[in-house]
Amino acid sequence: MAESRFVYVTYIRTTPEKLWQALLDPEFTRRYWCETVQESEWKPGASWRMMIPDGRVADSGDIIEIEPHRKLVHSWRNEFKPELQAEGYSRITYELEKVGESVKLTITHEIDRPDSKFITAVSGGWPHILASLKSLLETGEPLEETRHWPKGV
Amino acid sequence: MDVDKVFKALADPGRRLLLDRLRVENGQALGQLCEHLAMSRQAVTKHLKLLEEANLVVTIRRGREKLHYLNPVPIHEIAARWIGKFEYGRLRILAELKKQLEGETDG
Numbered sequence: 001m002a003e004s005r006f007v008y009v010t011y012i013r014t015t016p017e018k019l020w021q022a023l024l025d026p027e028f029t030r031r032y033w034c035e036t037v038q039e040s041e042w043k044p045g046a047s048w049r050m051m052i053p054d055g056r057v058a059d060s061g062d063i064i065e066i067e068p069h070r071k072l073v074h075s076w077r078n079e080f081k082p083e084l085q086a087e088g089y090s091r092i093t094y095e096l097e098k099v100g101e102s103v104k105l106t107i108t109h110e111i112d113r114p115d116s117k118f119i120t121a122v123s124g125g126w127p128h129i130l131a132s133l134k135s136l137l138e139t140g141e142p143l144e145e146t147r148h149w150p151k152g153v
Numbered sequence: 154m155d156v157d158k159v160f161k162a163l164a165d166p167g168r169r170l171l172l173d174r175l176r177v178e179n180g181q182a183l184g185q186l187c188e189h190l191a192m193s194r195q196a197v198t199k200h201l202k203l204l205e206e207a208n209l210v211v212t213i214r215r216g217r218e219k220l221h222y223l224n225p226v227p228i229h230e231i232a233a234r235w236i237g238k239f240e241y242g243r244l245r246i247l248a249e250l251k252k253q254l255e256g257e258t259d260g
């Protein structure tokens with residue numbers, strides 16, 4: 001296989017509008033995504049950055065495609081670990097689709113190289129983040145395990 | 154998510170084997186998944202359909218091929234439902250210990 005990729009799907013009892021806000025809005029991401037916030041003008045070509053609580057930039061990229069409440073595609077490169085940064089830009093696609101009383105959220109994260117260390121690294125984290133996002137939207141509380149940025153990282 | 158479907162899908166050694174195969178190499182086409190398996194192509198197709206309905210496998214189309222990806226999210230959601238906030242780390246240590254002592258086997 002010439003590329004590395006994972007595809008994760010979760011169903012969340014919410015609306016596409018609320019889920020979209022939860023994915024982008026710092027007030028939400030801080031609560032379920034380990035206190036991180038994203039910064040972008042959220043339009044094609046705009047830069048994208050993800051910051052950890054102490055303000056350092058953990059990841060960066062550019063917005064490739066954006067269709068509010070339906071689809072977001074942006075490039076994503078880790079800026080923390082030299083061996084991950086060296087792999088260059090990956091691409092993440094969020095797709096939101098209303099299914100009955102829920103929204104089907106599909107996350108595809110891919111990079112044009114085989115056996116990517118970066119894809120392996122992020123694939124382990126996403127199930128935790130997604131379960132916590134689901135919990136926050138459905139019960140009002142995120143999961144304990146993703147409330148804080150890990151100490152010493 | 155339909156929890157019953159997840160448990161039903163996991164309650165079969167053949168389907169667990171398919172998930173194991175995807176864990177080793179994600180994004181395989183049907184033909185590749187059938188290689189070195191003692192199951193007929195028909196049986197694999199049927200298992201994959203059940204796994205997809207349970208949201209444990211997600212497929213995407215790339216050209217003429219349909220690629221299968223392991224989706225661990227429903228299993229994680231089930232775990233999050235019963236595992237308390239402070240137990241997670243300890244359980245992970247126990248699971249690691251068990252794995253090291255017993256070797257990785259299909260339980």
